[in-house]
Amino acid sequence: xxxxxxxxxxxxxxxxxxxxxxxxxxxxxxxxxxxxxxxxxxxxxxxxxxxxxxxxxxxxxxxxxxxxxxxxxxxxxxxxxxxxxxxxxxxxxxxxxxxxxxxxxxxxxxxxxxxxxxxxxxxxxxxxxxxxxxxxxxxxxxxxxxxxxxxxxxxxxxxxxxxxxxxx
Amino acid sequence: xxxxxxxxxxxxxxxxxxxxxxxxxxxxxxxxxxxxxxxxxxxxxxxxxxxxxxxxxxxxxxxxxxxxxxxxxxxxxxxxxxxxxxxxxxxxxxxxxxxxxxxxxxxxxxxxxxxxxxxxxxxxxxxxxxxxxxxxxxxxxxxxxxxxxxxxxxxxxxxxxxxxxxxxxxxxxxxxxxxxxxxxxxxxxxxxxxxxxxxxxxxxxxxxxxxxxxxxxxxxxxxxxxxxxxxxxxxxxxxxxxxxxxxxxxxxxxxxxxxxxxxxxxxxxxxxxxxxxxxxxxxxxxxxxxxxxxxxxxxxxxxxxxxxxxxxxxxxxxxxxxxxxxxxxxxxxxxxxxxxxxxxxxxxxxxxxxxxxxxxxxxxxxxxxxxxxxxxxxxxxxxxxxxxxxxxxxxxxxxxxxxxxxxxxxxxxxxxxxxxxxxxxxxxxxx
Ligand SMILES: Cc1cc2nc3c(=O)[nH]c(=O)nc-3n(C[C@H](O)[C@H](O)[C@H](O)COP(=O)(O)O)c2cc1C
Ligand code: SF4
Ligand code: FES
Numbered sequence: 322x323x324x325x326x327x328x329x330x331x332x333x334x335x336x337x338x339x340x341x342x343x344x345x346x347x348x349x350x351x352x353x354x355x356x357x358x359x360x361x362x363x364x365x366x367x368x369x370x371x372x373x374x375x376x377x378x379x380x381x382x383x384x385x386x387x388x389x390x391x392x393x394x395x396x397x398x399x400x401x402x403x404x405x406x407x408x409x410x411x412x413x414x415x416x417x418x419x420x421x422x423x424x425x426x427x428x429x430x431x432x433x434x435x436x437x438x439x440x441x442x443x444x445x446x447x448x449x450x451x452x453x454x455x456x457x458x459x460x461x462x463x464x465x466x467x468x469x470x471x472x473x474x475x476x477x478x479x480x481x482x483x484x485x486x487x488x489x
Numbered sequence: 490x491x492x493x494x495x496x497x498x499x500x501x502x503x504x505x506x507x508x509x510x511x512x513x514x515x516x517x518x519x520x521x522x523x524x525x526x527x528x529x530x531x532x533x534x535x536x537x538x539x540x541x542x543x544x545x546x547x548x549x550x551x552x553x554x555x556x557x558x559x560x561x562x563x564x565x566x567x568x569x570x571x572x573x574x575x576x577x578x579x580x581x582x583x584x585x586x587x588x589x590x591x592x593x594x595x596x597x598x599x600x601x602x603x604x605x606x607x608x609x610x611x612x613x614x615x616x617x618x619x620x621x622x623x624x625x626x627x628x629x630x631x632x633x634x635x636x637x638x639x640x641x642x643x644x645x646x647x648x649x650x651x652x653x654x655x656x657x658x659x660x661x662x663x664x665x666x667x668x669x670x671x672x673x674x675x676x677x678x679x680x681x682x683x684x685x686x687x688x689x690x691x692x693x694x695x696x697x698x699x700x701x702x703x704x705x706x707x708x709x710x711x712x713x714x715x716x717x718x719x720x721x722x723x724x725x726x727x728x729x730x731x732x733x734x735x736x737x738x739x740x741x742x743x744x745x746x747x748x749x750x751x752x753x754x755x756x757x758x759x760x761x762x763x764x765x766x767x768x769x770x771x772x773x774x775x776x777x778x779x780x781x782x783x784x785x786x787x788x789x790x791x792x793x794x795x796x797x798x799x800x801x802x803x804x805x806x807x808x809x810x811x812x813x814x815x816x817x818x819x820x821x822x823x824x825x826x827x828x829x830x831x832x833x834x835x836x837x838x839x840x841x842x843x844x845x846x847x848x849x850x851x852x853x854x855x856x857x858x859x860x861x862x863x864x865x866x867x868x869x870x871x872x873x874x875x876x877x878x879x880x881x882x883x884x885x886x887x888x889x890x891x892x893x894x895x896x897x898x899x900x901x902x903x904x905x906x907x908x909x910x911x912x913x914x915x916x917x918x919x920x
Contacts, residue, residue: 351650398676458581462742
């Protein structure tokens with residue numbers, strides 16, 4: 322696993338774009354306390370930038386009116402928040418029970434060879450990042466791979482080969 | 490006993506576009522609301538109690554009974570949170586409801602909220618469910634536009650807001666109090682109980698937490714009545730369940746079945762039997778945290794809460810995993826411990842450190858470096874970690890691990906006695 326305590330600074334101030342700004346205000350009305358906006362705000366940041374920087378954490382804290390440490394705590398606890406830029410195609414392979422039983426290791430091994438990185442890494446050219454994740458709730462169609470949020474079920478090396486060619 | 494699928498919850502799953510409100514309504518969605526609002530809330534709770542519906546999140550707690558624990562007249566709002574975290578390995582049922590028939594769940598939320606006098610509900614959905622959350626949100630928006638949610642519900646003087654809250658990759662947020670912490674913007678660290686959420690839950694207010702499938706079972710109970718629901722299943726395990734069958738079977742998938750069917754017959758007739766004509770080695774009956782059954786134990790087990798308890802395991806989430814003769818149980822245990830260790834929230838030492846220790850010992854055994862004392866140590870750790878922590882995540886790991894240690898001890902011993910580590914063999918070969 323990558324270090325989930327270090328934040329990266331972009332050296333540039335962060336702000337929500339217009340669309341996210343509106344979404345923030347809409348969502349904030351749904352909760353009786355402002356801190357409930359921490360997770361939704363981190364999602365908005367990640368949607369906009371692809372990852373969560375030091376500046377975005379300061380911005381969220383400011384926007385919500387809470388301590389940056391509280392936002393930091395959530396950003397580092399929840400593993401789906403990326404604390405550094407990921408590949409253009411972020412590939413998650415489920416490593417848990419049912420996927421393991423139905424051949425997830427072949428998929429990981431193939432990806433290591435073909436993409437040239439091990440789980441936890443981002444390729445130098447920024448095209449791919451690879452991660453082994455825990456059960457994705459699709460165990461009946463195992464093994465499963467999730468690429469940029471899209472599920473690919475009943476995977477095998479042959480299907481993966483074809484799939485990789487479509488990722489441009 | 491006839492081993493056949495039934496379609497109560499999944500009645501609309503095969504209908505095209507049933508996730509859209511027009512189609513769903515054509516097939517009966519929201520048709521129970523007139524009846525609902527003609528009843529008193531206590532009558533609704535009574536009906537749900539009579540139906541025998543038990544929580545489908547894993548623990549099987551009677552739904553109506555839980556609702557009746559809410560304190561009266563506290564002056565605080567009451568919240569409903571719907572648990573859509575669905576992260577227990579081998580569990581993949583709730584997502585079908587979210588995607589195929591979200592209006593059934595929204596109708597269930599309305600029924601529950603009316604019964605418990607709640608006007609604000611949160612649906613907690615795991616972050617990985619990307620397309621699922623979109624479909625769910627669209628359905629909620631449709632329900633608002635059609636007047637089923639908002640300042641009035643279907644023209645009745647009842648206000649109800651429903652908000653989706655996305656998790657971000659933490660199994661522990663399926664635990665009900667960790668889920669509440671997460672909605673409050675904090676790390677998903679479970680709270681000590683008591684106080685139970687029904688008394689002090691979300692934002693310190695009385696809160697009911699129910700699983701998606703529990704909530705989605707309500708429209709049928711409202712429409713057809715408690716007796717119609719009870720007609721399925723057994724005396725203590727009423728109704729139907731969305732079973733997920735995965736692992737080494739010919740036809741893995743999600744199947745709705747009445748409770749009480751014989752486990753092996755379900756595996757054979759519904760899921761096509763063990764794949765590749767291989768022999769059965771074991772069955773995990775209800776998600777990865779439930780103790781494993783040997784084939785001869787599985788022979789007498791039926792898919793209900795009582796039978797699973799008699800077999801010293803649990804019904805759990807109804808996620809059945811079939812293990813064929815090729816499975817290396819020591820590797821399986823390593824895979825399991827790695828999951829729970831990774832997902833530990835870290836606040837209790839026995840869980841945070843103990844599971845890590847168990848993982849290291851298992852890896853040592855796998856590498857051929859283990860000793861017999863390590864097997865006993867693993868077993869001892871299970872006993873020492875369990876029930877000494879804030880939540881039962883640690884037990885969700887130690888209970889199944891103990892079952893593999895007891896039922897497949899010879900496989901752990903084989904790693905030590907026959908020393909399958911190639912590295913070590915080489916060492917021995919060159920004196
Ligand atoms: C570690 C852990 C994880 C859990 N994960 C889930 C889950 O993903 N979904 C769920 O509905 N219940 C889960 N539960 C059970 C919930 O705490 C709670 O009992 C349940 O949501 C109550 O709903 P029900 O009464 O309708 O079953 C989990 C419990 C524990 C201890
Ligand atoms: S048992 Fe584990 S997951 Fe549960 S509260 Fe303790 S450390 Fe957290
Ligand atoms: S085990 Fe891989 S999706 Fe559940």
